[in-house]
Structure formats: structure tokens, C-alpha cells
Amino acid sequence: MSKKPSTIRIGRRYRANRLDSPYDILIIGSGIGGLTAAACLARMGRKVCVLEQHYTAGGFTHSYDRNGYEWDVGVHYIGDMGSDKTLGRRLFDYVTDGELEWAPMDAHFDRIFLGEESYDLVAGKRAYRDALVAAFPAEESAIDRYLERLRVARGAVRLNVLGKVLPAPAAGLLAKWKGRKIPGWVNATTREVLEELTDNQKLIAVLTGQWGDNGLPPARSSFLIHAMIAQHYMHGGYYPVGGASRMAETIIPGIQRAGGEVFTYASVEEILVGKDGAEGVRMADGHEIHAPVVISNAGVFNTFERLLAKEDSAGRHYRERLTHVRPSMASICLYIGLRHTAEELGLPKTNFWIYPSEHYERDLAALDEGPGAPLPLIYISFPSAKDPSFEERYPGRATIEIVAPGPCEWFEAWSGTTWGKRGDDYEALKERLSDQLLKALFDKLPQLEGQVDYYELSTPLSTDWFCRYPRGEIYGLDHDPERFEQDWLKPKTDIPGLYLTGQDIVSCGVTGAMVAGLLTAVQIGGLPGWLLAKKMLL
Ligand SMILES: Cc1cc2nc3c(=O)[nH]c(=O)nc-3n(C[C@H](O)[C@H](O)[C@H](O)COP(=O)(O)OP(=O)(O)OC[C@H]3O[C@@H](n4cnc5c(N)ncnc54)[C@H](O)[C@@H]3O)c2cc1C
Incomplete structure (x- = not known):
């Protein structure tokens, strides 16, 4: 049976005739880094056009619904939201005009299972x-x-x-x-x-x-x-009330107030570079949009390997630099729906990190055996338990998300195929992996056996399909020591008018990507940018 598309749509559907050119700034990608840069620049009076290829805005902070359930993709918990003095919270309050609310998780926010033993991380220094x-x-x-x-x-x-x-x-x-x-x-x-x-x-x-x-x-x-x-996370984990899609939903009005827009279904094919620098973008429909400033939130591999023309010399220089960084881990995720409330099912507001043993590196080697091998890490999150608004929005229901490493090589045979139409053998592999993840869930919470109403598994191919990470790299670049030596991973590029933002610039994580968004806005904004930096950082 084919899957029904999600009904959660944040942002405005792109059509060339809906553009209100000229724009001051174009942003490729509506990840939280791109949206943060857009929101900050809009508050400096800039008219910003965000172009997102997916059908909904937010990048990894988007949510989707199906069969009466709603799940987040890349937001399980955010730290530092309990005090309005932290940079992360100040940034969120600034770009959402204080419209986004936060719910604390349990004080025991992370539980680490090493074989049969478990240890809790507890909130507060x-x-x-x-x-x-x-x-x-x-x-x-x-x-x-x-x-x-x-x-x-x-x-x-x-x-x-x-x-x-x-x-x-x-x-x-x-x-x-x-x-x-x-x-x-x-x-x-x-x-x-x-x-x-x-x-x-x-x-x-x-x-x-x-x-x-x-x-x-x-x-x-x-x-x-x-x-x-x-x-x-030392001061505990927090969850956005209403789910992750509330982030984009509460940020976009501020961008629109300055005349800007966030377009979805808006795939950028190429960054246009003239003799004086970036000049705009060419869309997948062939339409060109011109602006003196282009920001890429699409990740450095996409930006320099795909979006810049091969003959561009600065681009060539960057392609050499890319040999010093590597794509991060790819994953599988099981999205589960249950026909009872989180409370009835006894679901915790604590994340579970399940490891076979304390020998992480040794256990990771099992991934080389291919699908079906013991998984070196299984992470379980209980979003409906964390979100106080879930019960009202989805009465009598609960959700669970289970993430585990899933190398893109496991799914190579189906690369280039269409989402939802990858064939029976792909579905059979997903079923085997789903069983493995469900078994881990029932092992920890046996009361859930027989209660699962719906589930579906995403793979690195889904990550590429919806968020354009060709190797399924959920955290952009690997965070190894060499990455932190790359001084070119910053907002300003060698190409005048072209800037970078998002998780490859500072670090992965929602606030890491947002800080990158702030830095990019500061870099472009001139004096108002530095005043904003002072307001946020001091
Ligand atoms: C499974 C998972 C769990 C996570 N859990 C957490 C968590 O609990 N807490 C936390 O803080 N972080 C978490 N993260 C990480 C966090 O979600 C990301 O680090 C962050 O959201 C990345 O933001 P970004 O700005 O780099 O943009 P991204 O979210 O990477 O978005 C980039 C956007 O660019 C778009 N794009 C790319 N190419 C084009 C193009 N050519 N044209 C138009 N658009 C394009 C993509 O479609 C995408 O929407 C998780 C991530 C994943 C995947």
C-alpha cells in the first residue's frame, strides 16, 4: 500500500510567478541555520528569500504526520532552554519573538545502558x-x-x-x-x-x-x-511544545514582516557566479533569481561539489579543502505510533541510549557485517511523553522514535530510486531492521508488546530524499580533530557575496546550527550585525 504524504506543510509553495524580486539575500535551504540567518537579517531590514527543496520548511527540524501520528526527524531534545540567559535560549526567543515554548524533560534526561547495567545523567551541574x-x-x-x-x-x-x-x-x-x-x-x-x-x-x-x-x-x-x-545538556533536556515544526512556524512570520518569504518545493540547481562574485541562483525549473548575496545552508559538500559550476576556480580550491573533512554517520530511524497515551503506556521523559557493552569502538565494527548484525547503539526517544500539547492534538495516542547507525552502503543497491517505490526487497530489509529495533524496545519496556499500531523505517536514502544529504550524513561533517583545524569552515567564502551557514560551520545540533546562522547574519549585517552579536553574546 502506498504511503500518504504528510499534511504538515510549513512555508509557501514555490512558483516563479510568486517571487517578489528583487531580494537582498537568497538562502539555499531552510534548515534551522538558514532560518536563523534569515530571521536575524530580516530584523536588520533585509528582504530575504529562503529556497527549500523539501515540501515543508525546517530541514532536520521538520515534522511529518501519517496515519494519525506525528513525528520529528532531527529534534529529540535541546539543552540550555531552561534559562533565558543562555545563548541558545536568547537566540530562540529572538528569532521566534518569544512564541516558542519549551517543556523540560525528566531530571534524569539520558539513561545509558551498558549491557545489563544502566546509568542516568541528571540535570544540573x-x-x-x-x-x-x-x-x-x-x-x-x-x-x-x-x-x-x-x-x-x-x-x-x-x-x-x-x-x-x-x-x-x-x-x-x-x-x-x-x-x-x-x-x-x-x-x-x-x-x-x-x-x-x-x-x-x-x-x-x-x-x-x-x-x-x-x-x-x-x-x-x-x-x-x-x-x-x-x-x-548538563542542565537538562527540553522539548519544543507543539513539536519541532513549531520552530519554522514561529520563525517565518518575522522573515515575512520584512518582505521576505520561505519557499518550499524550491530546489536550487546552481549558484550563479560572475566575475565579481555570487550573482544569484538557477532553480531546478530553469528560472534564475538574482541577488547580490547568496547564503548556502545546504552543507559544504552540496555547496562545493554540486551547486558551484565545476570550472569555477574558487570552487576548485574548496573541492581540494573538502578532502580534509568527512561525511558524518548515517542512520536508520523507526517511527512508531501507539493507540494509548504516553501516560497510560508508562513512557518516560528520558532518552534511552542502549549499548551492548562499554567497548563502543569494538562494538561498532559489527556494522561491517552488514544489516542484521548486532547494532552497536540503539537510541530511543519518547516525543509524545515530552510534549505537553501532544495529548490535546492527538488524543489517546503516543509516539516513539528509535534511531540507530545505518551505513549508507547497506542501501546502495536502491540508490537513485524513488521514495515509497523502492521495491519489495528494500521493504523486506526494512522489515528485518524494524524487528530488530522493536525487539530492543520491548526488551526495555515489555508493557509495549502488542501495543504498536503503526511503524515505518527511514534509511539514509530517506535522509537524502528529504534533506539532501547524499551519503545520509545526519550531522553534516564528522566532528573529528581535523575538522576543527579547518579555518575555511566559516560564514564568508573566498567567493565575494557567497556565504555559508548551518551545522558544517560551527557544529551539529540545533543550537550549533543556529549559532552558525547568527554568525552568518553578523558577517553580512555590518554594524547592525555587530550590535546583534553584542546583544546575543554578551
Ligand atoms: C536523526 C537525528 C536526530 C537529531 N537529534 C537532535 C537532537 O535531539 N537535538 C539537536 O540539537 N540536534 C539533533 N539533530 C541535529 C540537528 O537536527 C541538525 O544538526 C540541525 O537541524 C541542522 O541544521 P542545518 O541548519 O545545518 O540545516 P539542515 O537541517 O541540514 O537543512 C538543510 C536544508 O537544505 C536543503 N537543501 C539542500 N540542498 C538544497 C538545494 N539544492 N535547494 C534547496 N534546498 C536545499 C535541505 O532540503 C534541508 O532542508 C538530529 C539530527 C538527526 C538527523
Whole structure:
């Protein structure tokens, strides 16, 4: 039976005759980074046109519905939303005019299962530490030294972010100063840093139990991304009331107020570059839209491998730079619907991170055996339990999402086929993987057996189809140490008028991509941009 398309549509459907040219700025992609840049620039009086190829706006922050259920794609929890003093919360309040509300998760926001044992991460700096010390009393000193290392890394992250928007001479001076002040270990691998503090592998596994939030196990990720994520969630997890699509829904009116628009079904084919720099874009329907500034929120691989003409020399230069970065993890996700409320089913407001053991890197090798091998990580999220508005919007129903690594090689045979029409053998493979994920769910919550009303599995091919990541890379670029050495990953490109934004510029995660959106707006905005930076950052 063919699947019915989702009815959630945020943004306006593109038609060339609906354009209200001229625009000051074109943005390719309506991910949260692109929308944030658009919203900030609109508040500086710029008329911005956002072009999104999908049928709904938001990129990975979009939601979809089917068969009476609604799910999010790339938003399970956001940190730092409990205080209006944090950069993330200030940014959200600014771009949504305070229209987006947040609901806290359980104080025990993440539960890490290592085989049969489990450990909770608990919200609040003190409670976080105390829960770790209670679980590992002999490691108290290592835990305190770890927390101190997070603090040092936080300073390094701030300088990295600042360096992305400073003019070249100032950025050079900052880099030199940073070299003297910031210890080299901040950009060593997470495992290297932690093994300097302790040889307790279980403690290391608990501290790095959120590695799925960036897609690289501790032996491969930079300690910088580990520190960003650990601190981001240290005060607990929050969920947008009304679901992830409320983000785009509450941001778009501010863009429209300045004369701008967010178009969906608007696929950009090429960035037009003349002798003086970027001049606009050519759409998939052949229509050209001209503007002096183009921002790409489509990720650096898409921007430099697909959207810039091959003969463009600056583009060629970037293609060489791309050899220093790698696409991040691809995943499968099971979207589940149940005909009872979250409360009736006893669903928690806690995310489950299920690992076969504390040996993350060793267990990951099983993926090479192909589909059906034991999964090295299964992540379970309970969105309907987290969203206080769900019960009113979907009475008597509940949803669950289960994510696991799913290499794009597993699905290569169907690459280039059409969503919903990939054939019986593809459906059979998805069924096998779904069974594997459901088994993990029932193992942890046996009361759910027999209660599942509907489920469907997405694969890296779905990620490409809906969000244009050709290798299914859910976090854009890998967050390994080499990535953090790439000084070209910043808003301003070598091509005048062409800018970048989104998760490849600062880091993955909704607030990482939003900070990139802010930086891009600051870079383009001139004095009003710097005033906005002051308002947000100080
Ligand atoms: C399964 C999953 C779970 C996640 N969970 C969380 C979480 O719990 N918390 C959290 O903070 N983060 C989470 N993330 C990460 C977070 O969602 C992303 O890092 C962030 O949303 C990326 O934003 P972005 O601005 O880079 O744009 P993206 O969301 O990557 O959007 C880019 C947009 O560009 C569009 N595009 C590309 N090419 C073109 C073109 N040629 N023409 C027009 N449009 C184009 C795409 O269609 C897409 O909509 C998760 C991600 C995934 C996939």
C-alpha cells in the first residue's frame, strides 16, 4: 500500500510567478541555520528569500504526520532552554519573538545502558556530578578533573566561534593568542583526553554515552564536540511544545514582516557566479533569481561539489579543502505510533541510549557485517511523553522514535530510486531492521508488546530524499580533530557575496546550527550585525 504524504506543510509553495524580486539575500535551504540567518537579517531590514527543496520548511527540524501520528526527524531534545540567559535560549526567543515554548524533560534526561547495567545523567551541574560520583565513588577526583576539562574546552569553543567572523588580521592574532593560552588536548580525541584522567572504561563509557549526538565514537571525535554536547545538556533536556515544526512556524512570520518569504518545493540547481562574485541562483525549473548575496545552508559538500559550476576556480580550491573533512554517520530511524497515551503506556521523559557493552569502538565494527548484525547503539526517544500539547492534538495516542547507525552502503543497491517505490526487497530489509529495533524496545519496556499500531523505517536514502544529504550524513561533517583545524569552515567564502551557514560551520545540533546562522547574519549585517552579536553574546 502506498504511503500518504504528510499534511504538515510549513512555508509557501514555490512558483516563479510568486517571487517578489528583487531580494537582498537568497538562502539555499531552510534548515534551522538558514532560518536563523534569515530571521536575524530580516530584523536588520533585509528582504530575504529562503529556497527549500523539501515540501515543508525546517530541514532536520521538520515534522511529518501519517496515519494519525506525528513525528520529528532531527529534534529529540535541546539543552540550555531552561534559562533565558543562555545563548541558545536568547537566540530562540529572538528569532521566534518569544512564541516558542519549551517543556523540560525528566531530571534524569539520558539513561545509558551498558549491557545489563544502566546509568542516568541528571540535570544540573551539581546533580550531574553527584550522580556520577555516586555511581563511581572511587573516581571522584577523575570526575572533578573531567568537569574542569569541560570548562577549559568551553573557553576554546568560544574563541573558535569568534575566530570565524573576525577580519583576517584579527583572526590571525586571535589564533596566535589561542595557541599560547589553550592547551593542545582540547582538540585531541575524546578517548585520549579521558584516558589521561582514568582507566575505568565504564566511567568513560558513561561520560561519552551521548556520542550518538555527534555520530563519532570517543576514539574518533574531537574532545571539543564532546565538551560542547556534554555542557549543552548538563542542565537538562527540553522539548519544543507543539513539536519541532513549531520552530519554522514561529520563525517565518518575522522573515515575512520584512518582505521576505520561505519557499518550499524550491530546489536550487546552481549558484550563479560572475566575475565579481555570487550573482544569484538557477532553480531546478530553469528560472534564475538574482541577488547580490547568496547564503548556502545546504552543507559544504552540496555547496562545493554540486551547486558551484565545476570550472569555477574558487570552487576548485574548496573541492581540494573538502578532502580534509568527512561525511558524518548515517542512520536508520523507526517511527512508531501507539493507540494509548504516553501516560497510560508508562513512557518516560528520558532518552534511552542502549549499548551492548562499554567497548563502543569494538562494538561498532559489527556494522561491517552488514544489516542484521548486532547494532552497536540503539537510541530511543519518547516525543509524545515530552510534549505537553501532544495529548490535546492527538488524543489517546503516543509516539516513539528509535534511531540507530545505518551505513549508507547497506542501501546502495536502491540508490537513485524513488521514495515509497523502492521495491519489495528494500521493504523486506526494512522489515528485518524494524524487528530488530522493536525487539530492543520491548526488551526495555515489555508493557509495549502488542501495543504498536503503526511503524515505518527511514534509511539514509530517506535522509537524502528529504534533506539532501547524499551519503545520509545526519550531522553534516564528522566532528573529528581535523575538522576543527579547518579555518575555511566559516560564514564568508573566498567567493565575494557567497556565504555559508548551518551545522558544517560551527557544529551539529540545533543550537550549533543556529549559532552558525547568527554568525552568518553578523558577517553580512555590518554594524547592525555587530550590535546583534553584542546583544546575543554578551
Ligand atoms: C536523526 C537525528 C536526530 C537529531 N537529534 C537532535 C537532537 O535531539 N537535538 C539537536 O540539537 N540536534 C539533533 N539533530 C541535529 C540537528 O537536527 C541538525 O544538526 C540541525 O537541524 C541542522 O541544521 P542545518 O541548519 O545545518 O540545516 P539542515 O537541517 O541540514 O537543512 C538543510 C536544508 O537544505 C536543503 N537543501 C539542500 N540542498 C538544497 C538545494 N539544492 N535547494 C534547496 N534546498 C536545499 C535541505 O532540503 C534541508 O532542508 C538530529 C539530527 C538527526 C538527523
